[in-house]
Amino acid sequence: xxxxxxxxxxxxxxxxxxxxxxxxxxxxxxxxxxxxxxxxxxxxxxxxxxxxxxxxxxxxxxxxxxxxxxxxxxxxxxxxxxxxxxxxxxxxxxxxxxxxxxxxxxxxxxxxxxxxxxxxxxxxxxxxxxxxxxxxxxxxxxxxxxxxxxxxxxxxxxx
Amino acid sequence: xxxxxxxxxxxxxxxxxxxxxxxxxxxxxxxxxxxxxxxxxxxxxxxxxxxxxxxxxxxxxxxxxxxxxxxxxxxxxxxxxxxxxxxxxxxxxxxxxxxxxxxxxxxxxxxxxxxxxxxxxx
Numbered sequence: 001x002x003x004x005x006x007x008x009x010x011x012x013x014x015x016x017x018x019x020x021x022x023x024x025x026x027x028x029x030x031x032x033x034x035x036x037x038x039x040x041x042x043x044x045x046x047x048x049x050x051x052x053x054x055x056x057x058x059x060x061x062x063x064x065x066x067x068x069x070x071x072x073x074x075x076x077x078x079x080x081x082x083x084x085x086x087x088x089x090x091x092x093x094x095x096x097x098x099x100x101x102x103x104x105x106x107x108x109x110x111x112x113x114x115x116x117x118x119x120x121x122x123x124x125x126x127x128x129x130x131x132x133x134x135x136x137x138x139x140x141x142x143x144x145x146x147x148x149x150x151x152x153x154x155x156x157x158x159x
Numbered sequence: 160x161x162x163x164x165x166x167x168x169x170x171x172x173x174x175x176x177x178x179x180x181x182x183x184x185x186x187x188x189x190x191x192x193x194x195x196x197x198x199x200x201x202x203x204x205x206x207x208x209x210x211x212x213x214x215x216x217x218x219x220x221x222x223x224x225x226x227x228x229x230x231x232x233x234x235x236x237x238x239x240x241x242x243x244x245x246x247x248x249x250x251x252x253x254x255x256x257x258x259x260x261x262x263x264x265x266x267x268x269x270x271x272x273x274x275x276x277x278x279x280x281x
Contacts, residue, residue, distance in 0.1 A: 072178055072205045075198055079185040088194055088258060090268075111241035112204070117196050118245050119252050122270065129270075131193045131248060 004050040008034040056155040063152055067113045067145070074114040078133060089135035090119060093128045093146060102153050103128075109149045164220040168213050175209030178202045190259040192251045200244025208233055 008031060015030025016022055035051075042049055078086060093110075097103050103125055107118040110130060120129040185198025215229040253271070 068201075068205055071201050075185060075201050076178070076181050079181055079188060079198060079202075084188065084190070086189075086194065088191075090193075090258070107245060108238075108241040111200060111245055115197065117193065117200060117248055119193070119248050131196075133194055133197050 001047055001050045001053055004038060004045065004047075008038060008050075010034075011037060053156065056152070060152045060156055063148070064109060064112070067109065071112055071114040078115075086133055087135045088131060088133055090129055090131050091135075093130050094126060095128055095150065097150065097153060097157075098125075099157065100125075102157055105153055106149060109153075110146070113145055113149075161221075164216065168217045168220070171209045171213035171216065175206045175211075175213060178206035178209065182206060192256055193248050193258055196244045196248040196251075200240055204236060204240040207236060211236070 011034030012027050012030035015033055016026050019026055038049060095103065095106060097106055103121060107121065107128060110116050110118050110128065115133040117131045118128055119131050121127075122129070179202070182198055182202035185202060186195050189195045189198055211229050211233050215226060215233075218224045218226050218229075
């Protein structure tokens with residue numbers, strides 16, 4: 001992926017030399033030409049193209065912002081309810097993610113989702129222990145949210 | 160144009176203030192350290208975030224100054240706030256702070272017990 005970006009950059013620089021004008025506009029045109037060339041040559045790369053990865057990362061960012069807003073409204077409702085009828089619970093959540101940064105990202109996302117805070121990551125990095133603020137109605141909803149997050153992170157890490 | 164800009168600024172700062180106040184109420188009202196971590200790590204993030212966004216828009220649209228530092232501050236806040244909430248609740252758990260009586264289940268307790276026993280055997 002880094003190689004593809006570097007190649008695209010290189011093609012843009014070559015384009016700047018070919019047209020012998022060192023301006024930003026020429027660079028941008030060269031970059032777009034490099035992008036088209038990369039798309040045409042995509043079957044020679046073992047990985048998929050880098051802007052697919054960029055698109056997945058962008059989708060993950062949007063998901064993150066949406067979940068942050070939703071979780072804040074959720075906390076607002078819990079806090080401002082006149083009677084405090086919460087049922088906290090710590091539950092185990094198995095994860096399939098392997099690399100360190102993926103697990104860090106997943107636990108950050110879980111911490112910012114409605115009603116959950118990660119308390120502990122097990123030593124073999126296969127289970128996350130999550131504190132949920134409301135056990136009965138959140139449990140199923142949370143599992144589905146985890147699936148969307150885990151899927152989005154997988155899309156980013158192995159496109 | 161100025162009216163739209165000012166509405167945007169006032170709206171974001173009011174939302175930020177609202178969430179910050181909710182954080183304070185949550186920290187005062189909720190029963191134990193873990194539920195307080197919920198309130199503190201979420202509402203404080205979005206509260207400070209919207210205040211920063213409002214400040215950014217004010218300086219950009221009214222004063223004509225595009226402040227990259229505020230944007231960087233927002234980014235740093237996004238990265239550090241959930242980690243802070245996680246670390247504090249983890250430290251509380253492993254130093255033996257009991258959750259409230261309202262708690263219905265604890266999957267982590269048995270794991271910690273097993274680890275302690277293994278340590279005693281070794």
